[in-house]
Amino acid sequence: xxxxxxxxxxxxxxxxxxxxxxxxxxxxxxxxxxxxxxxxxxxxxxxxxxxxxxxxxxxxxxxxxxxxxxxxxxxxxxxxxxxxxxxxxxxxxxxxxxxxxxxxxxxxxxxxxxxxxxxxxxxxxxxxxxxxxxxxxxxxxxxxxxxxxxxxxxxxxxxxxxxxxxxxxxxxxxxxxxxxxxxxxxxxxxxxxxxxxxxxxxxxxxxxxxxxxxxxxxxxxxxxxxxxxxxxxxxxxxxxxxxxxxxxxxxxxxxxxxxxxxxxxxxxxxxxxxxxxxxxxxxxxxxxxxxxxx
Amino acid sequence: xxxxxxxxxxxxxxxxxxxxxxxxxxxxxxxxxxxxxxxxxxxxxxxxxxxxxxxxxxxxxxxxxxxxxxxxxxxxxxxxxxxxxxxxxxxxxxxxxxxxxxxxxxxxxxxxxxxxxxxxxxxxxxxxxxxxxxxxxxxxxxxxxxxxxxxxxxxxxxxxxxxxxxxxxxxxxxxxxxxxxxxxxxxxxxxxxxxxxxxxxxxxxxxxxxxxxxxxxxxxxxxxxxxxxxxxxxxxxxxxxxxxxxxxxxxxxxxxxxxxxxxxxxxxxxxxxxxxxxxxxxxxxxxxxxxxxxxxxxxxxxxxxxxxxxxxxxxxxxxxxxxxxxxxxxxxxxxxxxxxxxxxxxxxxxxxxxxxxxxxxxxxxxxxxxxxxxxxxxxxxxxxxxxxxxxxxxxxxxxxxxxxxxxxxxxxxxxxxxxxxxxxxxxxxxxxxxxxxxxxxxxxxxxxxxxxxxxx
Numbered sequence: 219x220x221x222x223x224x225x226x227x228x229x230x231x232x233x234x235x236x237x238x239x240x241x242x243x244x245x246x247x248x249x250x251x252x253x254x255x256x257x258x259x260x261x262x263x264x265x266x267x268x269x270x271x272x273x274x275x276x277x278x279x280x281x282x283x284x285x286x287x288x289x290x291x292x293x294x295x296x297x298x299x300x301x302x303x304x305x306x307x308x309x310x311x312x313x314x315x316x317x318x319x320x321x322x323x324x325x326x327x328x329x330x331x332x333x334x335x336x337x338x339x340x341x342x343x344x345x346x347x348x349x350x351x352x353x354x355x356x357x358x359x360x361x362x363x364x365x366x367x368x369x370x371x372x373x374x375x376x377x378x379x380x381x382x383x384x385x386x387x388x389x390x391x392x393x394x395x396x397x398x399x400x401x402x403x404x405x406x407x408x409x410x411x412x413x414x415x416x417x418x419x420x421x422x423x424x425x426x427x428x429x430x431x432x433x434x435x436x437x438x439x440x441x442x443x444x445x446x447x448x449x450x451x452x453x454x455x456x457x458x459x460x461x462x463x464x465x466x467x468x469x470x471x472x473x474x475x476x477x478x479x480x481x482x483x484x485x486x487x488x489x490x491x492x493x494x495x496x497x498x499x500x501x502x503x504x505x506x507x508x509x510x511x512x
Numbered sequence: 513x514x515x516x517x518x519x520x521x522x523x524x525x526x527x528x529x530x531x532x533x534x535x536x537x538x539x540x541x542x543x544x545x546x547x548x549x550x551x552x553x554x555x556x557x558x559x560x561x562x563x564x565x566x567x568x569x570x571x572x573x574x575x576x577x578x579x580x581x582x583x584x585x586x587x588x589x590x591x592x593x594x595x596x597x598x599x600x601x602x603x604x605x606x607x608x609x610x611x612x613x614x615x616x617x618x619x620x621x622x623x624x625x626x627x628x629x630x631x632x633x634x635x636x637x638x639x640x641x642x643x644x645x646x647x648x649x650x651x652x653x654x655x656x657x658x659x660x661x662x663x664x665x666x667x668x669x670x671x672x673x674x675x676x677x678x679x680x681x682x683x684x685x686x687x688x689x690x691x692x693x694x695x696x697x698x699x700x701x702x703x704x705x706x707x708x709x710x711x712x713x714x715x716x717x718x719x720x721x722x723x724x725x726x727x728x729x730x731x732x733x734x735x736x737x738x739x740x741x742x743x744x745x746x747x748x749x750x751x752x753x754x755x756x757x758x759x760x761x762x763x764x765x766x767x768x769x770x771x772x773x774x775x776x777x778x779x780x781x782x783x784x785x786x787x788x789x790x791x792x793x794x795x796x797x798x799x800x801x802x803x804x805x806x807x808x809x810x811x812x813x814x815x816x817x818x819x820x821x822x823x824x825x826x827x828x829x830x831x832x833x834x835x836x837x838x839x840x841x842x843x844x845x846x847x848x849x850x851x852x853x854x855x856x857x858x859x860x861x862x863x864x865x866x867x868x869x870x871x872x873x874x875x876x877x878x879x880x881x882x883x884x885x886x887x888x889x890x891x892x893x894x895x896x897x898x899x900x901x902x903x904x905x906x907x908x909x910x911x912x913x914x915x916x917x918x919x920x921x922x923x924x925x926x927x928x929x930x931x932x933x934x935x936x937x938x939x940x941x942x943x944x945x946x947x948x949x950x951x952x953x954x955x956x957x958x959x960x961x962x963x964x965x966x967x968x
Contacts, residue, residue, distance in 0.1 A: 227694045227943045234947025242955050354956045360915050399724070482727075 242355055252358030253365055262303040262337075266314055266344045274320045275299040277502060280311035281328025284439045287485045291376035292495035295502050307334040309416060310341055312423045317345030321432045324502065326469065327420070329436050329458045330451070332413045380492050388477040389487055396483030397442050404448035413454065417461040424462075435501075436462055439494065440473025442480045469501045513554040514962055515755050516707060523551065528762055532688040540686055541660050544763065548665040552628070559627045563663065566595055570637040571658050577645040578652065588641045596634045599626050601830040628966060629669040631827055635794055636662045636673065642798060643676040650677075657683050666759035670752050670965040672770040672790035675797075679765070686764030696761035698946060703754030705949040706922065710747035712958030713919040714740050717911055721882075723891040726898060733911050734899045740916055741885050742878040743923040746774065748964045749788070768793075775877070775927050778869040779852060780844045783877060791827075795820050814849075818842040828884070833892050837883035844876060919958075 222230075253267060265286075276297035279285055286302025299322075301311035308327050313336060315321065427434040438455060445451055462468070471494055478494075481487040486494060513520050527547045530536055536543060553560045573588030606622055640658060644650050653661070661679045662668075718741045720729050729737065753770040760767040774787035784792045800820045806813040818839065825838015852869075856862050879896075886892040 222694075222943070224694050228697070230943035231697070231947040231950070234944040235950040236947075238948055238951035239954065242951070352955065356918055356952075356956050357915070360912060360918065363914060364912055 245355070246352055252353045253361045262306055262310075262340060265301055265303065266311075266340060269299060269301055269314065270318070270344050272299075274318055275322050277324045277326070278311075278315055278322040279326045279328070279498070280308045280315065281439075282306055282308065282331040282334070284330050284485060285328040287488075287491045288439075288495050288498075289376070289380075289491065291371075291373055292380050292492045294496070294499045298502075302328070303337075303340075305334075306340070307331065307336055307416065309336040309419050309423065312420075312427075313341040314344045316423065316426055317341075321427060321430050324433050324435065325427055326435045326437060326498065326502075327424075329420075329438050330441070330454065332416050332454045332458060333450070335412065335416065336419065380488075383489050384492055386489065388489060389479045389481060391479070391481050391487075393442075393479070393481050393483050397444055397480070398483075400442075400483040401444050401448055404445055404450040406449055413457050417457060421461060424467075434467070435469050436467050437469040437471055437498075439486065440471055440475075440478055442483065445480075445484065446473070469498065471497050513551055514966075515752065516704070516960060519554075523547070524759065524762075531686070531763060532691075537685055537687075541656050541683060544664060545656055545659045548660070548663040548668060551665040552663065552668060556625070556628060559624065562595075562624070562627055563633070566592070566633065566637060567659055567662050568655075570640060570662070571655050574641055574644060574658070577641060581645045585641055585645055589638055592634045592637045592641075596630060599624070599630050604830050632671045632673060633662050633668060635791075636676070638798060639673070639794065640676040644680075651680070653680050653683070664760075664765065666756040666763075666765075667767055670749070670756075670963060671788075672753055672756065672768050673794050674767055674790065675794075678768065682765050690764065692761050696758045699754045699758030699761065701758075701946050701950055701953075703751045703756075703758060705751070705953045706747040706754065707751030707963070708953040708957035709949075710919055710922050711744050711751060711964075712961055713956070714744035714747070714916075714958070715961050716958055717916060718744050718885070720911075721885050721895065723886065723888065723894075726891075726895050729898075730910065731899065731902050734895065736911060736913070736916060738878050738882060738899070740920060741881050742775070742874070743920045745881060745884065745964055746771070747923055752963045752965060773927050775874050775923075776870055777873050778866045780841065780848050780873060780876070783873055784841075784845075791824070795824050799823065814846045817845050821845065829887060831887040832889040833883040833887045836889065836892075837880050840880050840883075 253264070277295055277299070279288060279298065279300045279302070281302050283302060283304035283306075285300060285308075286304050288300050288302065290298060290300050301315070303310055308329070308331075312325070312327065315325065424434040436458070438458070440446075441451055459468075475493060478490040479487045480490070513523065527543065531540055531543055549560065549563075552563060569591055570588060573584050573591060576584035577588060602622060612619060640661060644652065657680060660683060661674075661676055664679075667674060718737055720726060720733075721737050721741060726734065726737075750771045757767045757769070768790050770788060770790050772786040772789065774783055777783035777786050800816055803816045803819060804812055805816060819842075821838045821842030822835060823838070825834045825836070825841070828834045828837075855865070882895055883889075883892045886895055
């Protein structure tokens with residue numbers, strides 16, 4: 219066989235690349251929208267993607283990874299969704315929620331983490347401000363396969379499992395290594411400017427929520443005692459209460475319950491998250507939601 | 513300027529176009545030297561004087577060694593090793609945030625960051641000193657030629673480490689008609705494909721091996737991540753080297769092959785003839801053999817292996833993890849000489865157990881990459897112990913095995929597909945396959961990350 223000439227080689231190579239890219243572009247434009255596939259299951263992308271695809275809930279809980287541990291299945295309140303973005307700020311989730319035509323009637327904002335700025339890329343992506351990203355074809359194919367292979371857990375079974383977990387004794391996992399590490403990380407107060415900026419944004423967003431007829435409530439999720447006493451936690455709490463002095467806006471969660479556990483030092487473990495979810499349920503059942511938007 | 517940036521692509525296009533212009537032909541070496549300096553200074557302009565000192569100093573000692581080798585060769589080598597030691601190991605003794613000697617030039621020097629590629633160009637310098645002073649017959653390069661050998665931009669940052677005796681004879685006028693475009697394209701496409709598609713996508717998962725993220729990883733996923741990192745570091749470094757070789761061809765220079773399917777090695781000795789070949793060749797030529805190699809009895813051979821591998825580990829950085837990584841490889845090399853020496857004498861038996869040995873070598877090599885991934889020794893040990901104890905930390909990250917497999921597949925196919933199959937398929941399908949690879953690396957590239965070996 220005679221060797222291929224460089225011209226012929228490059229022509230074939232270019233044609234193959236061009237043809238593949240054309241097929242890809244056609245499928246991306248005309249084909250079904252691929253769900254996101256973060257490297258680990260769930261994560262901010264999946265949560266936000268689901269939120270903007272599904273009907274607006276009645277109640278929305280927004281926050282950081284602290285709130286993310288409050289699974290929706292732990293709540294008795296019907297039609298409640300949680301947008302807890304690991305490593306993120308409640309502002310990001312609030313902006314996405316506000317970008318939709320309709321708002322949840324009640325929005326509960328976790329106020330523990332105030333030193334992270336809004337993720338503008340995520341907000342743009344999920345509030346219709348950004349052009350849709352070109353999907354990665356192999357990742358999209360795997361995403362379809364994984365969604366088919368791992369459907370969301372049955373809600374009633376998850377609820378039953380949560381109730382069963384409440385009957386069990388609290389975990390006796392020794393978390394002191396993790397608490398000490400977290401205390402070290404939280405030992406310096408956040409930059410004042412960032413917290414002040416974030417609180418100003420939050421005030422503006424809360425006003426917008428209320429102007430649209432919904433109610434916004436604020437809460438601080440309980441932390442392990444040494445973390446609660448840390449400089450970061452104290453400064454954040456003081457700043458949040460100074461910015462939102464109206465006590466009626468606050469949901470006071472009882473963090474002194476002896477059964478509460480933070481296995482990794484920062485986040486509530488499953489059983490404790492269920493207990494806190496029940497406290498929030500009790501508050502929500504007593505709260506008077508505003509009438510739905512017309 | 514990283515190989516995967518658009519600035520780099522533009523840079524190569526401009527330099528390539530100027531390089532083959534007929535009026536520029538007499539100045540090709542100067543053009544490559546100046547463009548290499550631009551390439552290096554683009555990211556770390558403050559370190560350009562240091563690079564100049566390293567090259568000019570080496571050339572000075574080279575010139576002196578031509579007069580009196582016995583005196584000036586050791587001085588030249590010490591000068592280069594001193595540079596390497598200063599920049600690589602100074603932070604063992606000084607905290608970069610609180611450096612204050614009261615003497616501002618000293619503070620400035622101590623605060624300088626680790627120059628990119630220092631480990632590589634120092635080895636080039638030593639090769640230059642040793643190779644060119646061996647005898648009087650060797651052609652003596654000009655300063656510009658020495659500069660080009662040391663700072664030729666495709667190999668400046670992460671090799672392959674080219675021996676002076678191999679590179680310098682290639683310095684001559686280059687013509688456009690002589691450029692092996694297809695070969696260059698194949699190397700460059702393969703390199704970018706392995707970096708963008710394999711390494712960058714796998715990096716999204718192996719980022720979970722870092723502290724403290726690994727504490728959220730399930731036991732079985734910790735094992736998975738170790739093997740994924742094995743594929744990632746290969747794809748990353750092989751990818752870089754392939755791009756460097758391809759770029760070298762575009763400018764008329766053949767750089768040495770640095771990888772030869774290392775994960776099918778049936779012994780650790782074989783592994784080191786297939787992995788980072790240019791480094792192991794350098795260490796053998798300039799360290800192992802001068803130490804006596806295997807010429808002074810069994811125990812001295814073992815000692816030499818341990819010294820070379822330990823120093824090879826430390827060459828990567830001033831961390832206990834790197835030393836342990838090198839020493840463990842040394843220990844495995846010694847151990848296999850003791851255990852497998854007899855087996856290797858029986859060719860049938862050796863052939864029968866070759867697949868088992870391949871698995872064993874791949875397993876051990878992968879496990880030792882943990883020390884590479886986690887230079888903090890405590891973190892590496894914690895990761896290792898976590899591979900044998902179930903994690904009780906809640907909120908564990910989980911990984912998609914399907915995704916891990918699909919991104920690792922090119923490395924697996926490259927290593928396990930019979931060469932005859934690839935050879936036969938290549939005849940007709942090769943250009944189309946490269947076209948597909950080009951398309952795939954454009955649309956399926958993982959998030960951008962720097963090359964792993966840039967840190968060395």
